[in-house]
Amino acid sequence: MAFTFHWRDSGTPLHISLNAGTLTLSFDGRVNLSFDGEGRLVGAFWDEVTYRRALDNRILAKWIDPRWPQRRRRRFLNDDERRSLIERVYTATVDLSTGLLFGQLTPPADAPLVEIQDWLAAVLRWDWAKLEGERHRFHSVYKPVPILPPDQYLSTVLQVTEGCSYNKCTFCTFYRDRAFRIKTGDVLQDHITAVQTFLGEGQSLRKGVFLADANAVIVAQRTLVPMLDAVNAAMPAAQQAGIYAFVSAPDAMHKTSADFAELRARNLRRVYVGVESGHDPLRRFLRKPGNAADVRHAIETIKAGGVAVGLIVMVGVGGERFREVHRRDTLDLLAGVPLGGDDLIYLSPFVAGADAPYVQDAEAANLGRLDENCIEQEMRNFRDRLKPWAQAHEVRVSTYDIREFVY
Numbered sequence: 001m002a003f004t005f006h007w008r009d010s011g012t013p014l015h016i017s018l019n020a021g022t023l024t025l026s027f028d029g030r031v032n033l034s035f036d037g038e039g040r041l042v043g044a045f046w047d048e049v050t051y052r053r054a055l056d057n058r059i060l061a062k063w064i065d066p067r068w069p070q071r072r073r074r075r076f077l078n079d080d081e082r083r084s085l086i087e088r089v090y091t092a093t094v095d096l097s098t099g100l101l102f103g104q105l106t107p108p109a110d111a112p113l114v115e116i117q118d119w120l121a122a123v124l125r126w127d128w129a130k131l132e133g134e135r136h137r138f139h140s141v142y143k144p145v146p147i148l149p150p151d152q153y154l155s156t157v158l159q160v161t162e163g164c165s166y167n168k169c170t171f172c173t174f175y176r177d178r179a180f181r182i183k184t185g186d187v188l189q190d191h192i193t194a195v196q197t198f199l200g201e202g203q204s205l206r207k208g209v210f211l212a213d214a215n216a217v218i219v220a221q222r223t224l225v226p227m228l229d230a231v232n233a234a235m236p237a238a239q240q241a242g243i244y245a246f247v248s249a250p251d252a253m254h255k256t257s258a259d260f261a262e263l264r265a266r267n268l269r270r271v272y273v274g275v276e277s278g279h280d281p282l283r284r285f286l287r288k289p290g291n292a293a294d295v296r297h298a299i300e301t302i303k304a305g306g307v308a309v310g311l312i313v314m315v316g317v318g319g320e321r322f323r324e325v326h327r328r329d330t331l332d333l334l335a336g337v338p339l340g341g342d343d344l345i346y347l348s349p350f351v352a353g354a355d356a357p358y359v360q361d362a363e364a365a366n367l368g369r370l371d372e373n374c375i376e377q378e379m380r381n382f383r384d385r386l387k388p389w390a391q392a393h394e395v396r397v398s399t400y401d402i403r404e405f406v407y
Helices: 079-101 113-123 128-141 187-207 220-232 236-240 257-264 280-285 292-304 319-335 358-363 372-393
Strands: 002-007 015-017 023-027 031-035 041-047 049-053 059-064 072-076 156-159 209-212 243-247 268-275 306-315 343-347 398-400
Touching: 002 243, 023 041, 023 113, 031 079, 031 113, 031 257, 041 079, 041 236, 059 079, 079 113, 128 187, 156 187, 187 220, 209 220, 209 236, 220 236, 220 243, 220 257, 257 268, 257 292, 268 292, 268 319, 292 306, 292 372, 306 319, 306 372, 319 372, 372 398
Parallel strands: 156 209, 209 243, 243 268, 268 306, 306 343, 343 398
Antiparallel strands: 002 015, 015 023, 023 031, 031 041, 041 049, 049 059, 059 072
């Protein structure tokens, strides 16, 4: 539902939307503010900058570089910037609520004024101090959630496992802060309850359930099946929009197609495989477990069980030395697996943290780092060469920039 109001003194439009579990306020298109069912700020567009607020109250700012119109910049706000933005947002919402209350806005005839005022009342229960307090609530429920696939950004995350069972890839530092752990029984049920309590009415914004952390599907079938049963029983979103998870190719090979069919019957819709590269020497350099043949076999097994896949390729990894062979062998691998309309291919511009072992390894090996322009060119190369095949197989190809994620 979307409704257009007008300020009586100026005639300026104000658009209010109550769609997809959010309240969105659009001040003549110049400023847009979105809130979840609890009234917490989710996102904002202000002064040509897009802001996304994480559940732990970090805020990521994104904008178009005026020198490079096709290039987006991003950074997390510091504490003073976060507070300033949040106070601006809630001041604007107070002004709107007051305008409605005192008849300064002309409503459309079909506007549900009581529902809108109830939403605004929920929003105005929050301020900087209370939102900052969410940081502590978040960390009592979750370990940091470092990454999700882009189509899962609005899923409810359940950390049925913590960490990564392998945790040796040189390019990845996402889970170096935690030991691998599998939650079962009462511990898992307590986590599900804590997540639901924390999100509250904000669950209406979230579609589907993502089983974190890095490779939850590694869990033995005799343990994983009851896990999925517990998730389905507790969370209607799992049944409505499905369950999703990461899995590495070697871990997937511990299961049969019948195992994946059993998981699909419990609403596991798609798993995401970090292919990274189809060039085996580069995979070894990255200390990525398994080879291209293992990846192919794993995908075939998963697909035979009726579960869709999301395949993630790192574009630019391996630098100039591996540039051509990485592209060639990865495209060959992708073209040789049985993908269809429910599957995704993600092209991820390679970004390595300063503390990633890859950085030192690449310098020592003199790989020749690809700069931003070169990686953009490689993204175009991959897209152009994938496009005919992807269209013929109805496979979606999208960008996956790990710098864009907040939960």
